[in-house]
Amino acid sequence: MRIDGFRGRLVTGDDLDYDTARAVWNRSVNRRPRLIARCTGTADVAEAVRFARGHDLEIAVRGGGHNVAGTAVCDDGIVIDLSAMRAVSVDPADRTAQVQGGALWGDVDHETQAHGLATTGGIVSHTGVAGLTLGGGIGFLMRKCGLTVDNLLAAEVVTADGSVVRASADDHPDLFWALRGGGGNFGVVTTFRFALHPVGPGVLAGPVFWSADDTTDVLRFYRDFAADAPDELGTVVRLGTIPPLPVIPGELHGRPAIAVICCYAGPIADGKRAVEPLRRLRTPLADLLTPKPYAAHQSATDATVPHGWHYHWKAADLTGLSDDAVSVIADHAYRARSPRSYTVMFHMGGAVTRVPHADTPYAGRDVAHNINIDAVWLPGESDEYAATETAWARRFFDALKPHRADSVYVNFLDSDDDAAGRVWEAYGDRVYRRLAEVKTKYDPDNAFHLNKNIRPG
Numbered sequence: 001m002r003i004d005g006f007r008g009r010l011v012t013g014d015d016l017d018y019d020t021a022r023a024v025w026n027r028s029v030n031r032r033p034r035l036i037a038r039c040t041g042t043a044d045v046a047e048a049v050r051f052a053r054g055h056d057l058e059i060a061v062r063g064g065g066h067n068v069a070g071t072a073v074c075d076d077g078i079v080i081d082l083s084a085m086r087a088v089s090v091d092p093a094d095r096t097a098q099v100q101g102g103a104l105w106g107d108v109d110h111e112t113q114a115h116g117l118a119t120t121g122g123i124v125s126h127t128g129v130a131g132l133t134l135g136g137g138i139g140f141l142m143r144k145c146g147l148t149v150d151n152l153l154a155a156e157v158v159t160a161d162g163s164v165v166r167a168s169a170d171d172h173p174d175l176f177w178a179l180r181g182g183g184g185n186f187g188v189v190t191t192f193r194f195a196l197h198p199v200g201p202g203v204l205a206g207p208v209f210w211s212a213d214d215t216t217d218v219l220r221f222y223r224d225f226a227a228d229a230p231d232e233l234g235t236v237v238r239l240g241t242i243p244p245l246p247v248i249p250g251e252l253h254g255r256p257a258i259a260v261i262c263c264y265a266g267p268i269a270d271g272k273r274a275v276e277p278l279r280r281l282r283t284p285l286a287d288l289l290t291p292k293p294y295a296a297h298q299s300a301t302d303a304t305v306p307h308g309w310h311y312h313w314k315a316a317d318l319t320g321l322s323d324d325a326v327s328v329i330a331d332h333a334y335r336a337r338s339p340r341s342y343t344v345m346f347h348m349g350g351a352v353t354r355v356p357h358a359d360t361p362y363a364g365r366d367v368a369h370n371i372n373i374d375a376v377w378l379p380g381e382s383d384e385y386a387a388t389e390t391a392w393a394r395r396f397f398d399a400l401k402p403h404r405a406d407s408v409y410v411n412f413l414d415s416d417d418d419a420a421g422r423v424w425e426a427y428g429d430r431v432y433r434r435l436a437e438v439k440t441k442y443d444p445d446n447a448f449h450l451n452k453n454i455r456p457g
Helices: 018-022 042-054 105-113 129-135 173-179 212-227 268-279 294-298 323-332 350-354 383-399 422-427 429-442
Strands: 009-011 035-038 059-062 078-081 088-091 096-100 152-158 164-168 188-195 202-211 233-241 256-264 290-293 310-318 342-347 369-377
Touching (some): 042 078, 042 152, 088 105, 096 105, 105 294, 164 173, 202 212, 202 268, 202 294, 212 323, 233 268, 290 294, 310 383, 323 383, 369 383, 422 429
Parallel strands (some): 035 078, 059 078
Antiparallel strands (some): 009 035, 096 188, 152 188, 202 256, 202 290, 233 256, 310 369
16 A cells, blocks of 8 residues: 655554554554554655545544544554654744644743753653644643644645645634644644743742541641742642652552642742642642753653553542532542542633633633543453452542533543533533634545544535
């Protein structure tokens, strides 16, 4: 099989590395594409799209391959694979970065931090830039710098007919609006241009752990602490067992605990003052908040969510952390059977709230917290074990129903959320209809439908 004009590599089931090439981050996804087109640049992507359309092939698009639903790979179709396109170019004078569509956030942080610059990226460095950006983009810097999409200045896009267009505020502005939160529905983004901000290279960052028995008190304190936090302070709450990371004392490994993970994107002395009340709360099991390179903090938890494990997610935006909501979280968070399962909660607010709703499709700008319940199990563990973990996540999610907002972060939706209508929930009726209009213009046949799909209008 060949594609005229294609300079990359084509991988089929006859190749020795086929199984490696079709694997994505979530091992629960086990699909067998007919062809994997490893692109070297935008021209290859355009040729692959035209080939797929001409041969009526199902299309999957792979950036980092990190989406929990496994939308980066398909059965019996073509995977347009951007994983070889990872170049990052920084203009420090202009404070911008050009990033190819297959880059990972570790690639971006590595290059931008050489100049003391950064933009909001994911909290795991092997997350793909494309998927995270197109769904909105939350991370430690969002309260200071806005969502990733709030820092997107332009994109080069291959549309469903194989055309290459530039989307920005001045060029194809309707497409540019849709890309900033509407997911991979509108084309293959081969290059992103981001605004950068002075960050680091040293930041005050790391987790503070308390015993699971202290969860209710910690969350009630955190509710008020986070509400008063400066924009420079990004925090993520993690509930589960303490992972066996080298920086954590060995006697704590595997112990049920709540952690508040901090990153202060400003002067370290100011950060120490900002986190002092948190550090004085009760008696922490461990306080690992310390000055460190920002890029090191961004990759600190990579080993807790590696490629090749099984994952199932349930997520929601929360209306708040009422005492009742805190009770539900404290009651359910530690009931998982697997020591690898966990729950994370992101503090939103700050700069996220100051972007007008109409500017992007991202819906959850007014919520204070976003929660993601992550069931995790290993390859080789039984189907019964997997069912136990997914049932835990679903029961926890159901128990949160009285406290869930009307929005949800589209990047946290798993494959079973599609049938439940949660893609609509991620946008609401008005935004969904506007996205459908853009979809109709740029992809009227819904060629790009292996995603959190917006159907043509």
